[in-house]
Amino acid sequence: MSDFRQRALDYHASPVPGKISIELTKPAESVGDLALAYSPGVAEPVKEIAADPDNAYKYTAKGNLVAVISNGTAILGLGNLGPLASKPVMEGKALLFKRFAGLDAIDIEVKHRTTDEFINTVANIADTFGGINLEDIKAPECFEIEQELIKRCRVPVFHDDQHGTAIVTAAGMLNALEVQGKHIHDVTIICMGAGAAAVACMELLIKCGAQRERIYMLDRKGVIHTRRDDLTPHKQLFANNTDKRTLEDVMQDADVFVGVSGPDVLPPEALKLMAPNPVVFACSNPDPEIKPELAHGARDDLIMATGRSDYPNQVNNVLCFPFIFRGALDVRASTINDEMKVAAVEAIRSIAREPVPESVLKAADVKELKFGRQYIIPKPMDPRLCQRVAKAVAQAAIDTGVSPFEALPEGYME
Numbered sequence: 524m525s526d527f528r529q530r531a532l533d534y535h536a537s538p539v540p541g542k543i544s545i546e547l548t549k550p551a552e553s554v555g556d557l558a559l560a561y562s563p564g565v566a567e568p569v570k571e572i573a574a575d576p577d578n579a580y581k582y583t584a585k586g587n588l589v590a591v592i593s594n595g596t597a598i599l600g601l602g603n604l605g606p607l608a609s610k611p612v613m614e615g616k617a618l619l620f621k622r623f624a625g626l627d628a629i630d631i632e633v634k635h636r637t638t639d640e641f642i643n644t645v646a647n648i649a650d651t652f653g654g655i656n657l658e659d660i661k662a663p664e665c666f667e668i669e670q671e672l673i674k675r676c677r678v679p680v681f682h683d684d685q686h687g688t689a690i691v692t693a694a695g696m697l698n699a700l701e702v703q704g705k706h707i708h709d710v711t712i713i714c715m716g717a718g719a720a721a722v723a724c725m726e727l728l729i730k731c732g733a734q735r736e737r738i739y740m741l742d743r744k745g746v747i748h749t750r751r752d753d754l755t756p757h758k759q760l761f762a763n764n765t766d767k768r769t770l771e772d773v774m775q776d777a778d779v780f781v782g783v784s785g786p787d788v789l790p791p792e793a794l795k796l797m798a799p800n801p802v803v804f805a806c807s808n809p810d811p812e813i814k815p816e817l818a819h820g821a822r823d824d825l826i827m828a829t830g831r832s833d834y835p836n837q838v839n840n841v842l843c844f845p846f847i848f849r850g851a852l853d854v855r856a857s858t859i860n861d862e863m864k865v866a867a868v869e870a871i872r873s874i875a876r877e878p879v880p881e882s883v884l885k886a887a888d889v890k891e892l893k894f895g896r897q898y899i900i901p902k903p904m905d906p907r908l909c910q911r912v913a914k915a916v917a918q919a920a921i922d923t924g925v926s927p928f929e930a931l932p933e934g935y936m937e
């Protein structure tokens with residue numbers, strides 16, 4: 524067994540199994556404490572909440588609690604391995620919510636037969652939480668699940684693999700294109716993968732200025748084009764009227780490659796076909812579409828990013844989901860709308876252009892990080908992410924009328 528594999532297993536197994544636990548926020552030592560915490564005292568908040576559901580925010584942990592919910596059908600790039608196997612990833616998301624944004628999060632893995640059964644399960648428990656983070660649910664079901672749950676739930680529902688990934692990809696892409704001297708309006712983009720992350724990433728890049736007809740999307744069968752008769756509605760949105768059929772066909776003179784598919788699907792020979800100064804986001808986890816060593820060996824004019832923590836330029840939804848939920852929950856937003864997503868893109872993006880705090884350099888174990896090819900996006904442990912992203916998102920929620928607040932709380936995130 525490799526040393527790293529053993530260390531990863533040991534990390535998860537000891538000193539106690541798993542990565543999260545529950546802690547108490549109130550004293551529970553004396554008879555008097557228990558009389559308040561449980562019977563008879565607990566009856567008082569029960570009656571208050573029955574009279575007005577908003578009192579749940581005052582008397583329970585709801586307002587700081589996120590459910591991370593999966594059915595395990597698209598666990599990272601590992602595929603459909605079932606709900607229980609997704610538990611380490613969902614616990615991992617809970618760890619990140621707590622570590623980076625102080626949000627309590629609990630993982631819930633759902634076994635189900637039909638899509639409706641999954642939707643009903645989540646809708647029926649949604650009021651317990653301040654927000655619902657859907658995770659690692661495969662396309663195309665993920666689109667219907669998210670849309671239906673947004674309609675049925677009174678708290679924000681956010682499919683992280685769609686929108687968290689799209690927000691971070693857009694932030695990193697706008698910066699990377701600037702470094703490479705290119706503009707989003709006139710680049711040719713290759714998107715490997717046509718699932719949850721791919722569709723949302725491309726839609727957001729289009730909102731940021733990319734031209735739909737200059738995006739070529741590929742699935743396992745190759746280029747998605749108008750003469751295919753096997754396309755789902757979401758794939759149809761990206762069908763090009765083109766004779767190009769293979770990855771090599773579309774990579775010729777392309778400016779951007781976004782990989783949200785699976786491991787090692789981008790050969791170095793295809794990378795060599797791209798236009799000068801390309802941008803390559805190989806975001807599949809844990810193994811990217813091309814290993815950075817291989818990509819840098821193929822050409823020296825590229826910007827390279829992966830979804831991993833152990834290479835420069837980590838384009839990963841961890842830069843978004845803790846902070847977008849922090850902002851949404853702090854102003855009790857009923858939903859996470861496009862304006863909140865765009866505010867997150869701008870906030871994440873702007874941090875990479877500023878000097879990096881010493882604490883971040885230390886945590887990243889590097890001497891310097893300066894806006895450029897090796898640093899297009901902030902590091903997850905940058906404390907400015909929580910302050911800036913949460914604040915921008917909360918403000919956007921207020922401005923667009925999806926929060927009951929008229930203004931940010933005094934001194935919020937200062």
Ligand SMILES: NC(=O)C1=CN([C@@H]2O[C@H](COP(=O)(O)OP(=O)(O)OC[C@H]3O[C@@H](n4cnc5c(N)ncnc54)[C@H](OP(=O)(O)O)[C@@H]3O)[C@@H](O)[C@H]2O)C=CC1
Pocket residue numbers: 596597598599600601659660661662683684685688715716717718719720721741742743744782783784785788806807808809829830838839840841
């Ligand atoms: N860095 C990050 O922050 C994130 C990275 N990801 C990564 O993106 C990938 C996809 O996740 P997600 O969108 O949630 O999953 P989905 O199951 O929704 O979509 C997977 C897509 O990838 C395509 N695909 C898989 N293998 C290949 C291959 N060998 N060649 C071409 N296309 C392939 C599938 O094609 P078909 O439609 O034909 O089945 C499908 O369109 C995963 O690797 C995941 O780790 C996801 C979210 C965040």
Ligand SMILES: CC(=O)C(=O)O
Pocket residue numbers: 598599600659683684807808830839840841
């Ligand atoms: C990062 C993430 O959410 C994924 O790879 O699925």
Ligand SMILES: [Mg+2]
Pocket residue numbers: 599658659683684
């Ligand atoms: Mg995921």
